[in-house]
Amino acid sequence: MKTEFSSFDEILAILPELPDKLFVIQETLIANLIMLSEIPSPTFEEEARIKLLLQRMVECGLVNVSSDEAGNGVGIITGKESDRNILLVAHADTVYNQKTDHNLSVLTDEIVGPGVADNSLGMAVLATLPNILDALGIKLNSNLVLLSSTKGLGRGNLDGLRFFMDNNKLPLEAGICVEGEKLGRLSYTAEGMFRGLISCRIPEVLDWQRAGQNSAIIALNDVINRILEIPLPRRPRTTVVLGAVRGGKSYNVMATHSSLRFEVRSQDSDMVKKIHNRIDEIVADVASMHNAEIDFEVVSSREPGGIDVGHPLVKSCRQIMETLKVQPTIRPSMSEVSELISRGLPSVTLGITEASNLHDLNETIRIKPIYTGLAQLIAVLLAIDGGFCNEPE
Amino acid sequence: MNLNNWIKNNTTHHSQFWDLKKLVEEKEKQNLKISLCLPTLNEEKTIGKEIVMFKSELVDRYPLLDEIAVIDSGSTDKTREIAETFGADVYLSAEILPQYGEKKGKGENLWKAVYELTGDIIVYVDADIKNIHPRFAYGLVAPLIYRPEVHYVKAFYDRPLAFSQGVRPSGGGRVTEILTRPLFSLFFPDLTGLIQPLSGEYAVRREVLEKIPFPIGYGVETSHLIDVYEKWGLEAIAQVDLDQRVHRNQETRDLGKMAFGILRAFLYRAEALGVIGKLPELSTLLRQFQVEDETFEQVCFEIVEEERPPMIEIPEYREKFNIN
Numbered sequence: 001m002k003t004e005f006s007s008f009d010e011i012l013a014i015l016p017e018l019p020d021k022l023f024v025i026q027e028t029l030i031a032n033l034i035m036l037s038e039i040p041s042p043t044f045e046e047e048a049r050i051k052l053l054l055q056r057m058v059e060c061g062l063v064n065v066s067s068d069e070a071g072n073g074v075g076i077i078t079g080k081e082s083d084r085n086i087l088l089v090a091h092a093d094t095v096y097n098q099k100t101d102h103n104l105s106v107l108t109d110e111i112v113g114p115g116v117a118d119n120s121l122g123m124a125v126l127a128t129l130p131n132i133l134d135a136l137g138i139k140l141n142s143n144l145v146l147l148s149s150t151k152g153l154g155r156g157n158l159d160g161l162r163f164f165m166d167n168n169k170l171p172l173e174a175g176i177c178v179e180g181e182k183l184g185r186l187s188y189t190a191e192g193m194f195r196g197l198i199s200c201r202i203p204e205v206l207d208w209q210r211a212g213q214n215s216a217i218i219a220l221n222d223v224i225n226r227i228l229e230i231p232l233p234r235r236p237r238t239t240v241v242l243g244a245v246r247g248g249k250s251y252n253v254m255a256t257h258s259s260l261r262f263e264v265r266s267q268d269s270d271m272v273k274k275i276h277n278r279i280d281e282i283v284a285d286v287a288s289m290h291n292a293e294i295d296f297e298v299v300s301s302r303e304p305g306g307i308d309v310g311h312p313l314v315k316s317c318r319q320i321m322e323t324l325k326v327q328p329t330i331r332p333s334m335s336e337v338s339e340l341i342s343r344g345l346p347s348v349t350l351g352i353t354e355a356s357n358l359h360d361l362n363e364t365i366r367i368k369p370i371y372t373g374l375a376q377l378i379a380v381l382l383a384i385d386g387g388f389c390n391e392p393e
Numbered sequence: 394m395n396l397n398n399w400i401k402n403n404t405t406h407h408s409q410f411w412d413l414k415k416l417v418e419e420k421e422k423q424n425l426k427i428s429l430c431l432p433t434l435n436e437e438k439t440i441g442k443e444i445v446m447f448k449s450e451l452v453d454r455y456p457l458l459d460e461i462a463v464i465d466s467g468s469t470d471k472t473r474e475i476a477e478t479f480g481a482d483v484y485l486s487a488e489i490l491p492q493y494g495e496k497k498g499k500g501e502n503l504w505k506a507v508y509e510l511t512g513d514i515i516v517y518v519d520a521d522i523k524n525i526h527p528r529f530a531y532g533l534v535a536p537l538i539y540r541p542e543v544h545y546v547k548a549f550y551d552r553p554l555a556f557s558q559g560v561r562p563s564g565g566g567r568v569t570e571i572l573t574r575p576l577f578s579l580f581f582p583d584l585t586g587l588i589q590p591l592s593g594e595y596a597v598r599r600e601v602l603e604k605i606p607f608p609i610g611y612g613v614e615t616s617h618l619i620d621v622y623e624k625w626g627l628e629a630i631a632q633v634d635l636d637q638r639v640h641r642n643q644e645t646r647d648l649g650k651m652a653f654g655i656l657r658a659f660l661y662r663a664e665a666l667g668v669i670g671k672l673p674e675l676s677t678l679l680r681q682f683q684v685e686d687e688t689f690e691q692v693c694f695e696i697v698e699e700e701r702p703p704m705i706e707i708p709e710y711r712e713k714f715n716i717n
Contacts, residue, residue: 027479031449034442038524059454103523103639106441108475 003138008316008388011379015323018375024135025128029370030106032056032127037113037120038102043093043156046071050092053127053148060130062146070150070163077130077144079385084142086384087175087345088129089161089336090122091152095359112364117355121180121365123148125352125374132374140385145170149336154195157300158339165343174313174384175340175347176377177333180365181358183373184326185351188314189306190338191237191265192272194298198223198260198283200247201293216258217247219290224260226282230275236268240275261299265334269304302338313346313389320379324372346389350377396586403543403631404588407532413455416531419538420457428460428512429530431481432502436520437470443518443525444479450527457531462510463520464489464502472520484509490709496699499593500613504701507602508710514538515602519593523639533596536631544601544629545621547587548594550638566591567645572652573615576659580668581619583627590618591655594635601625603710607701611651612658616700619662646681650694653679657698 001021005011041049050073057065057075065075073092094115096102104113126146133139150160179185200216200223224242232238240262247258264279266272279296287294307314321328333349340347352373354366383389410416420427429447433440444461451457463476463483476483487495489505503517516533529548536546569591577584584590591614605620607613621630643651657677663669679694704710711717 027445027449027453030445034446035526104442105438106445106475106479107437108441108471108478 001136003136005382005386008319008383008386011382011386011388012319012323015320015375015379018378019324019371021136022132022371022374022378025131026367028131029124029128030111030367033111033116033120033124034104034106036123036127037104037116040096040098040100040102041092041094041115042097043095043151043153045098046092046150046160049123050148050150053092053123056127057130057146062130068164068167070160072150072160072164073148074164075146077133077140077146079140079142079144081141082143083171084385085145085170085172086140086142086381087145087147087172087340087347088126088178089147089149089175089340090126090178091119091160091336092123092148092150093153093156094118094120095153100361109367110364111367112362114361114363116363117180117182117353117358117365118363119178119180121352121370122178125178125377132378136378138378138382140381142173142385143170144381145172152336155299158302158336161336161339165339172345174389175337175345176380176384177336177340177347177349178377179335179349179351180353181355182329182351183353183369183376184321184329185349186314186317186321186328186330187333187335187337187349188309188311188317188330188341188347189332190302190304190334190341191267191332192269192302192304193263193265193334194272194276194301195261195263196276196279197295197297197299198262198279199295199297200258202254202256202290214254214290215248216255216292219286219292219294220245220247220258220260222286222290223282223294226286227262227279230278233271236266236271238264238266238268238271238275240264267304272301272304302334303342305338305341306332307341307346311346311389312391313348313384316383316389317348317350317376317380320376320383324376324379326372326376346391348380350380352377396583399583399627400586403628404586404634405536405631406634407528407535407636410531410535413451413457413527413531416535416538417455417457423538425514425538426459426512427457427514427516427534428462428506428510429458430503430506430510430515430517431461431463431476431520432466432499432506432517433463433468433472433476433520434466434499435468435470435472437468437472437475439523439525440472440520441475441479443520443522444476444481446525446527447530448480451530455531457534458516460510460512462506464506464509466497466499466502490707492709493701493707496609496701498609498611498613498699500607500609501701503613504607504609504704507599507704508707508713513599514596515599516596517594524637528635529594530596532633532635533594536633537596537598540631542628543631544598544625545617545631546596547590547618547630547632548592548635548638549587549589549632550592550635568648568652568655572655573659576656580663581622584618584622586627587618587630587632588634589632590614601629603705603714604703606703608654608658608698609701610658610696610698611654612698615655616658616662619659619666623666649681650679650696653694654696654698657696658700661698
């Protein structure tokens with residue numbers, strides 16, 4: 001296969017044959033996926049999974065394989081030019097705790113198991129990338145910095161990636177965030193966002209004369225109703241998602257605790273701040289009305305931003321997807337790419353395959369589209385490496 | 394041989410064989426060929442994973458295995474299709490040596506594997522392991538590669554997640570502790586040193602496999618141990634700790650069937666070796682009970698422990714492997 005390219009069109013020309021050529025790494029990729037995915041890796045407890053990834057990187061002969069103070073795992077595939085670096089990121093944490101049965105089932109055309117799509121497959125792609133490049137005979141000009149980041153989800157608030165970016169000394173040219181799902185995903189913008197936890201507590205000793213009039217659930221219900229009354233503009237597009245409500249013990253026991261997890265997103269960071277302030281006021285008001293203790297905590301937040309739809313990196317990604325007959329699904333991201341973009345690094349998130357039952361115990365990925373997803377990733381790497389994704393001076 | 398010495402010398406942990414590069418070099422030096430046999434019956438949930446793992450790690454990355462074969466008893470699920478998809482050689486047990494008929498049982502598949510597979514060493518791994526890892530094959534093969542005097546290596550699984558005191562009980566499953574170990578203690582005390590004599594994972598040299606008979610049912614593991622012990626001595630047997638093994642749990646009722654089959658196979662072996670006197674004709678019916686509307690009713694299962702002769706007695710085998 002051709003491995004040197006003087007134009008972007010030459011890269012597009014090899015694309016139709018690329019998925020079939022990638023089939024040779026099937027066993028290596030799936031074995032990596034199984035081994036990584038079967039190690040529990042809840043946020044803040046990613047150490048064992050990162051350790052295995054680093055072992056695999058060492059076995060592949062990567063240099064600078066190490067883990068940093070935040071627990072991130074990093075390895076570098078060296079290129080022909082030592083001063084150019086492309087960052088590939090796959091988050092190592094999952095939403096499943098240590099007690100979950102992490103075993104995968106490998107069927108004819110599917111792989112099933114918790115976290116297999118989000119994001120064990122992304123991590124397995126990083127672990128297998130050296131084998132993939134070897135199999136295709138590709139030696140890039142740039143170094144590929146493979147980063148599996150920790151503390152990404154929920155309260156992790158992308159802390160692992162932030163630590164890496166704060167302390168990284170390598171000049172980075174572009175970033176690609178690799179997610180297991182879904183093929184065609186293309187994220188290059190981030191919305192402003194915060195995720196909040198409202199916890200409501202009513203004193204244990206209650207006046208039973210007032211039973212039914214007061215409880216942590218009633219107080220929280222009041223908070224929810226007041227949040228839903230906040231006017232949301234269509235432009236800048238702004239949304240409030242009420243994600244999870246918990247509270248109470250049984251049919252006839254007055255609830256003393258309740259909580260709400262929610263997310264506020266907007267294209268405008270001022271709007272995010274305004275809603276934050278409004279919720280602060282609501283919480284204080286409802287607390288005084290119900291004689292309850294109500295805490296409002298911001299668990300994680302992101303600044304809005306992005307690269308332009310006309311950026312050569314975005315255009316290249318779209319053309320590559322179209323050549324592979326993949327319909328691009330463009331959506332703003334709250335994940336790793338938002339952090340990279342906010343630091344001025346041109347970056348995108350790409351998905352590798354089709355998936356279903358996301359975040360359920362029977363999370364499922366389809367095997368066949370993986371090769372198209374990998375072909376897309378290789379083509380984007382070649383395009384960046386060839387200098388075809390740089391903005392005109 | 395002193396049993397404590399045997400346990401000390403012939404019991405290892407798979408982590409001793411972590412250096413796969415060295416293991417493959419040693420295998421190549423000896424010009425050995427190694428076959429992996431996965432006997433299956435409706436294992437669609439786990440078979441794909443086992444094949445992918447062994448192929449990636451022990452064929453592509455470290456070429457320890459020369460052949461990965463699934464010998465299937467006629468699965469009605471997608472076991473064979475999945476196995477083929479991931480590149481294993483798939484055989485239907487009934488189609489191997491068909492002139493000798495078809496018998497139902499795992500032992501039948503193991504016996505036919507001796508004919509069909511070409512390795513100097515065959516490693517058998519059950520296909521229902523959920524937490525499959527390359528150690529399940531290299532851990533068993535390694536003692537055969539490094540120690541020519543060892544002919545038969547058995548797996549055991551012993552790695553408690555937490556234990557606070559210095560001494561803890563160790564052993565096998567329910568059938569081992571209630572049936573097999575008491576029987577071995579009575580008639581073959583040396584064999585009590587095997588922590589899990591019934592485990593379905595073992596690696597054996599061809600020159601041993603071709604010379605021992607194969608009960609086709611539950612008794613195959615017990616009979617093999619007795620036969621290898623009688624013919625080659627305890628020093629030919631080794632055991633390897635493979636840590637944890639996660640698999641389906643069996644109902645007590647099914648364990649009853651298993652115990653029945655093992656007991657029949659054991660008694661026939663003991664009789665043939667003169668360890669016990671002449672036995673009356675043994676029934677093939679296991680009688681269990683169930684209750685329906687306060688009425689107890691008997692449920693009978695016919696469990697026949699037929700036996701395949703040593704493969705070396707089969708003319709087709711002698712021809713295939715050029716044995717005069």
